[in-house]
Amino acid sequence: MKNSIKILILLFSTVGIFSCNKQQDKNNEGQSGALASNAAERVYVAPGEYDEFYAFISGGFSGQLSVYGLPSGRLLKVIPVFSQDPEKAWGYNEETKPMLETSHGFIPWDDAHHPDISQTNGKLDGRWVFINGNNTPRIAKIDLTTFETTEIIEIPNSAGNHSSSFVTENTEYVVAGTRFSVPIPQRDMPIKDYKGNFKGALSFLSVDPESGRMDLKFQIIMPGFDYDLSHPGRGKSHGWFFFSTYNSEEANSLLEVNASQNDKDFIAAINWKKIEEYVNNGGGKKVPAKYAHNIYDDETHTATSTMENEVTVVDPTEVPGAIYLLPTPKSPHGCDVNPTGEYIVGNGKLSADLTVHSFSKMINAIENKKFDGEAYGIPILRFEDVLAGTVKQAGLGPLHTEFDDKGNAYTSFFISSEVVKWKVETQEVIDRQPCYYSVGHVMIPGGNSAHPFGKYVLAMNKITKDRYLPTGPEVTQSAQLYDITGEKMQLLLDFPTIGEPHYAAGIPADIVRENSRKIFKLSENKHKYATISNGDARVERDGNEVHIYMTMIRSHFTPDNIEGVKVGDKVYFHVTNHEQDYDVPHGIAMIGANNSELLIMPGQTETFVWEPKEVGVWPFYCTDFCSALHQEMQGYVRVSPKDSNVPISWSLGE
């Protein structure tokens, strides 16, 4: 994505940008003056009132997922997913460290790209959000009762997990398609021998309908293209998944030129039901593969990391009739399926046109065996036989398309920096609105489902330059909200975002809000080191390990004075929050601890390790302003020399 952006900027800054929307701009100017104040009213959410939609906007290279309210654009929460977060101790405390384990070791960062919300019968059910880690291929699941990441599974045989993490219409599968093809299995070989030797793995992760537990069910080992984006079929095309590709040239150097030679690349159409059946009947090959599967448990408040050893791989040539290639002009990026499942829009990012494929035509062409050759044994369909139509010269650099509930599509154009509305059936352009600046993805709540909520489109922009107060060389990215209820779109609001707002998933608030958890019940806390009753608060020595079983409630720690700790000890603070009141977490931070504070929810237990290096009496305190006596919520640990014989002791109120 980033590279392609650079290429495009280079390409078109030399060619010179032409504008095909002069006329349209004039129209908009006429509108904006009179309606400006009205736009403010339409995004105003009065104090104490709720937004209509949740928007889960990926944090891109921050590795996190942000939660915004729409239409206000207010930031509600930043959920740590792949990156350590000192605010919530994510990846710092002993409980969540296992979540960031991979086959490459502890990796506290990733590039989070495409969030997608779980569905039932093609409708958003608001149970989970899935999001991909692009760099070290991973898929995470966020539970929308707690708004916390509860599962991360690594994807083996994969690199640049980009065409991910989109879900099928009953959340049967989450996919993880590789952007980079690599040697499978990984081995030492010359890079110049890429062609024919590197392979692209498309991974299908099944999701348990009750627990949401993910399982890497199978991987399809595809030709060595770059698999860029994907979307599930739905309705009539349910059972199929579509992946856009570039670099069908299989170039391995200077891709900006060498991967842009073919006039057409492909959209790979995959009948996953057929492959699932094949696998269920014992098809595919189990091959060794190391990948981490990390699960967070809400009862033990603790994550575990398990290393898996093998994966089922499927050779596409062994399942005839399951995979076809749809020629699509010039390095398609987006690959978007409309709500009925009939149209698959492939946007050639180096082309000005949008290609709209027809699912029924595709099925027809397959039945009549109208093939135009094959690639590594996978049949290629004829372009003309699958094409529903083309949106001609709609703008420059089309990237992504989302759909409303009235048969319209909204496509982002990166180079001409605009959103274009067009009619899916007729491919005629209806409206265009500028974006500030360089839009990537657009999002309509319910966009990746059979039932979009066509009220707003959110454009996520890469560049803001003069839009906000300058903040040095790095200025914020932004999102822009357009009203799409009328014939013409109207820009209502723009607001800053964290990281790179790569893609987003939106959902009506009332599907999620009622299920949001307020506390964890202390009586259900099964943490190994929980201190459920105050009488059990204690300090124990085990060799050079000291375990502090501590409780917290407004506004003191039990115990608050601890003695007998020695230099060189490894001191574990196991802290349980005894509050059972909504929105009353407590924090704890220890001077000199080489990690972060803890932020502990009511009823929860968390642990951090402190290794005192100097003798003295060292304070700890609550970091989250909890009550009128928050400042008084503190305590001391006495640290004696290594050879001292001060016994372990603890107290409160003595």
Add this chain to the structure above:
Amino acid sequence: MKKAGIIMIIGCLMLLGLFKFPLWNIMLGAPQYPDPLGMNIFIDGIKGVKEFDIQNIDGINHYIGMKKIPKPDQMWEFSVFPIVIGSMVALGVIIGILGVFKKVSPYWFLGWLGVMAVLGILGMQDFNNWLTEYGTDLNPHAIMKMTYPDGTPMTYKPPLFGHQKMLNFNVDSYPAAGAYLMFFGMLLTLVAFFLGIKKSHKKQLL
């Protein structure tokens, strides 16, 4: 007299509602508690309206030195009240049955009502005393010591009935379902009395 006796029995039985429904309800709302905290007072103990309300009320009250909300075994009332109510129901039903079979005069109904009313007033008096004690007997080491403008120490007695602003809390104290059933039951016993009187007058006239 038959009809009156049956109404008397029904009226008394409605008191059994007190074993299932709360007698009184006190709600505490504040800006930080848009979902108010609340306690339901039953004849055999005090329960939070929501699972953790009592714990949270105790948590807030400790700042101003109030004692914890008593557990059932910490107040004699919670073991005596169920016996008193149970006995009154039994007594009332017996009187009602005797009324049906015309063994007693309707004045027994009135008598039962009178005893019940006296017990009720005593109960309210006791409840009010407890509220006063609960709201004024404060820990001398309380974290916050508030005074009224005239300098006297602030008390935190919840109202026996109605609404009152206490510091940042809005306190509402009203009878609950059990009390309404009791009042209605007592009203029925009064109806039974008048009905019985009317019937016996008619008989005398005949």
